Amino acid sequence: MATVDLIDVRKRFGATEVIKGVNLTVADGEFIVIVGPSGCGKSTLLRMVAGLETVSDGEVRIGDRRVNDLEPMDRDISMVFQNYALYPHMSVRQNIGYGLKIAKMPKDQIAAKVAEAAALLQLTDYLDRRPRDLSGGQRQRVAMGRAIVREPSVFLFDEPLSNLDAKLRVQMRLEIKELQAKLGITALYVTHDQVEAMTMADRMVVMHAGVAEQIGTPLEVYESPATVFVAQFIGSPSMNILEATRTAGGAQLGDMMLPGPGGSGSVQLGIRPEHLSRDEAGPLQMHVNLAEPLGANTLLHGWLAGTQLPFTASVPGVWRMTGGTEELQLSVDPEHLHFFDKTTGRRL
Amino acid sequence: MTFKGWILPLLLIAPQVLISAVFFFYPAGQAIWQSLFIPDPFGLSMQWVGLGNFEYLLGNKYYLASFWTTAVFSTLVTVTSMVPALFLAVIADRLIKGAGTYRTLLIWPYAVAPAVAGVLWLFMFNTRVGIVSWYLGLLGYDWNHVLDGTQAMGLVVVASSWGRISYNFLFFYAALQSVPKSVIEAAAIDGARFWRRFWTIVLPLLSPTTFFLLVVNIIYAFFETFGVIHTITGGGPQQATTILVYKVYADGFVGQDLGSSAAQSVILLVVVGLLTVLQFKFVEKRVHY
Numbered sequence: 001m002a003t004v005d006l007i008d009v010r011k012r013f014g015a016t017e018v019i020k021g022v023n024l025t026v027a028d029g030e031f032i033v034i035v036g037p038s039g040c041g042k043s044t045l046l047r048m049v050a051g052l053e054t055v056s057d058g059e060v061r062i063g064d065r066r067v068n069d070l071e072p073m074d075r076d077i078s079m080v081f082q083n084y085a086l087y088p089h090m091s092v093r094q095n096i097g098y099g100l101k102i103a104k105m106p107k108d109q110i111a112a113k114v115a116e117a118a119a120l121l122q123l124t125d126y127l128d129r130r131p132r133d134l135s136g137g138q139r140q141r142v143a144m145g146r147a148i149v150r151e152p153s154v155f156l157f158d159e160p161l162s163n164l165d166a167k168l169r170v171q172m173r174l175e176i177k178e179l180q181a182k183l184g185i186t187a188l189y190v191t192h193d194q195v196e197a198m199t200m201a202d203r204m205v206v207m208h209a210g211v212a213e214q215i216g217t218p219l220e221v222y223e224s225p226a227t228v229f230v231a232q233f234i235g236s237p238s239m240n241i242l243e244a245t246r247t248a249g250g251a252q253l254g255d256m257m258l259p260g261p262g263g264s265g266s267v268q269l270g271i272r273p274e275h276l277s278r279d280e281a282g283p284l285q286m287h288v289n290l291a292e293p294l295g296a297n298t299l300l301h302g303w304l305a306g307t308q309l310p311f312t313a314s315v316p317g318v319w320r321m322t323g324g325t326e327e328l329q330l331s332v333d334p335e336h337l338h339f340f341d342k343t344t345g346r347r348l
Numbered sequence: 349m350t351f352k353g354w355i356l357p358l359l360l361i362a363p364q365v366l367i368s369a370v371f372f373f374y375p376a377g378q379a380i381w382q383s384l385f386i387p388d389p390f391g392l393s394m395q396w397v398g399l400g401n402f403e404y405l406l407g408n409k410y411y412l413a414s415f416w417t418t419a420v421f422s423t424l425v426t427v428t429s430m431v432p433a434l435f436l437a438v439i440a441d442r443l444i445k446g447a448g449t450y451r452t453l454l455i456w457p458y459a460v461a462p463a464v465a466g467v468l469w470l471f472m473f474n475t476r477v478g479i480v481s482w483y484l485g486l487l488g489y490d491w492n493h494v495l496d497g498t499q500a501m502g503l504v505v506v507a508s509s510w511g512r513i514s515y516n517f518l519f520f521y522a523a524l525q526s527v528p529k530s531v532i533e534a535a536a537i538d539g540a541r542f543w544r545r546f547w548t549i550v551l552p553l554l555s556p557t558t559f560f561l562l563v564v565n566i567i568y569a570f571f572e573t574f575g576v577i578h579t580i581t582g583g584g585p586q587q588a589t590t591i592l593v594y595k596v597y598a599d600g601f602v603g604q605d606l607g608s609s610a611a612q613s614v615i616l617l618v619v620v621g622l623l624t625v626l627q628f629k630f631v632e633k634r635v636h637y
């Protein structure tokens with residue numbers, strides 16, 4: 001159990017900088033999810049904490065120690081890899097007990113610890129099997145078992161669920177979260193799946209091109225995204241971003257006037273599809289040319305009158321298209337309008 | 349895929365069967381047949397002796413000594429060619445800069461023909477003009493493999509293993525490269541340092557390659573080292589380096605005792621067959637594919 005601190009951490013591969021100064025303070029026992037699109041540097045960041053990549057600049061601290069120059073085994077961490085990285089020539093029992101054996105724990109204690117972990121992960125019946133004779137979900141559990149028996153200060157996860165099918169993913173997501181809460185071990189969890197991030201995180205780090213664009217609780221990130229990128233990355237379907245001009249009474253969108261908090265200047269305006277509602281007297285006129293029924297609600301795709309920009313709205317219930325395009329009046333609560341700087345993309 | 353009829357499958361295996369027949373089964377059959385006779389000194393007639401040749405060989409102390417020589421020689425060659433190869437491959441695997449040059453240099457010795465390698469080594473260790481023996485002499489070590497059986501054995505082992513190191517290196521290197529990086533990393537996180545990882549993770553994962561090389565190198569030591577032995581020691585001194593294959597040649601072509609030579613070939617065939625079966629039965633159990 002420990003805190004983790006990243007202080008202006010940078011990583012360069014040759015001349016290219018892939019992590020461009022990340023600052024993060026993780027409290028003891030906290031579950032942090034690092035989320036971002038492919039190639040943004042999530043794995044690299046995690047691997048620097050693990051000691052599998054050197055830190056080019058800045059400082060990584062675990063507990064009250066600077067660990068930049070420590071080997072992985074001296075950092076008191078454990079890690080679950082995307083491909084599980086089980087030892088193929090060892091049984092499940094040996095896989096889980098390997099770290100304990102190296103730590104020179106007495107045999108009977110190892111057996112007890114392995115049995116305990118196996119019971120917790122429902123692996124008791126598979127202890128004598130080889131990894132290749134297990135299903136993906138079971139392998140995932142073995143990797144978890146290997147991570148928990150050593151009782152590390154910090155858990156690191158690199159997309160541990162991405163090789164599982166959707167249903168198992170939901171189940172394992174809950175199991176991992178419960179297990180972490182029960183053991184109270186600080187966790188850093190990398191994923192590119194924003195649903196995983198939203199559901200598991202105490203706080204999440206949204207990364208983009210080597211920069212931590214926003215760090216906050218899932219709801220903070222959802223309700224007040226710090227940048228256009230975060231706004232569009234978190235939330236599904238993704239937020240509509242439109243060019244608008246702020247006026248004293250709200251925002252001017254083409255020839256439509258949206259009431260809202262006053263301001264001035266050219267901005268990017270964000271509206272989440274789920275915050276739009278049908279309203280005959282609403283200020284927004286939308287042309288709908290595609291409806292995607294999801295059961296509980298329907299996604300309407302089209303564009304806003306006078307803007308030509310693609311626009312998505314989510315309306316409750318079932319919606320049946322009758323013709324080629326349909327017209328629809330919508331309104332949005334002023335508190336659900338997001339304004340971003342036109343050039344920097346930062347929240348205003 | 350399944351075949352209907354039997355013509356196509358037969359055609360497909362025909363070349364293999366033909367080659368095996370011409371170059372293996374026919375000579376082997378001939379050897380077995382000849383091993384049952386003693387030809388007269390002029391080669392004009394053959395006298396049937398049944399298993400006489402075999403009885404004679406198995407009671408002959410020179411022949412039995414040759415068995416022992418072969419066992420020592422092939423064990424030494426296999427170890428001397430595999431252990432350094434593995435060590436070099438591990439280093440190459442860790443190298444990031446200059447790995448290409450290093451690999452190329454390591455592969456060169458393999459391109460040298462065994463007999464040429466034999467001559468090279470012979471030259472270096474020549475008792476009168478060899479540079480190595482001269483230096484050994486300066487150090488107070490008297491090198492004379494022409495008289496000293498142990499030294500002769502050492503020399504043929506080194507000369508035979510030298511080129512093989514490259515061959516084994518290539519296989520070990522490729523196998524090392526295919527060990528998943530994340531498995532090694534997981535072991536590092538689990539607390540295993542370099543050598544611990546090597547013994548408990550890397551080596552077991554290399555075992556299919558090691559097993560394959562073991563079989564191949566033993567067969568090499570048995571048969572293909574003929575050129576080296578022939579150029580360096582000619583089987584001497586006092587048969588100290590006469591391995592079974594060399595004895596087949598020495599007794600058959602030099603000594604003109606074709607019946608005994610044929611019987612020796614048959615025994616050799618059986619020994620190699622048994623050895624391979626044994627390897628598959630006992631060693632393979634410990635291999636993790």
Ligand SMILES: Nc1ncnc2c1ncn2[C@@H]1O[C@H](COP(=O)(O)OP(=O)(O)OP(=O)(O)O)[C@@H](O)[C@H]1O
Binds near residue numbers: 039041044
């Ligand atoms: N060893 C390396 N040498 C050079 N560049 C690298 C190396 N490892 C990663 N990179 C680069 O660093 C960037 C970040 O890679 P990283 O693996 O951290 O991405 P990621 O966010 O984990 O992506 P994914 O979701 O696809 O796993 C990528 O552009 C990648 O090409």
Ligand SMILES: [Mg+2]
Binds near residue numbers: 042
């Ligand atoms: Mg990654």
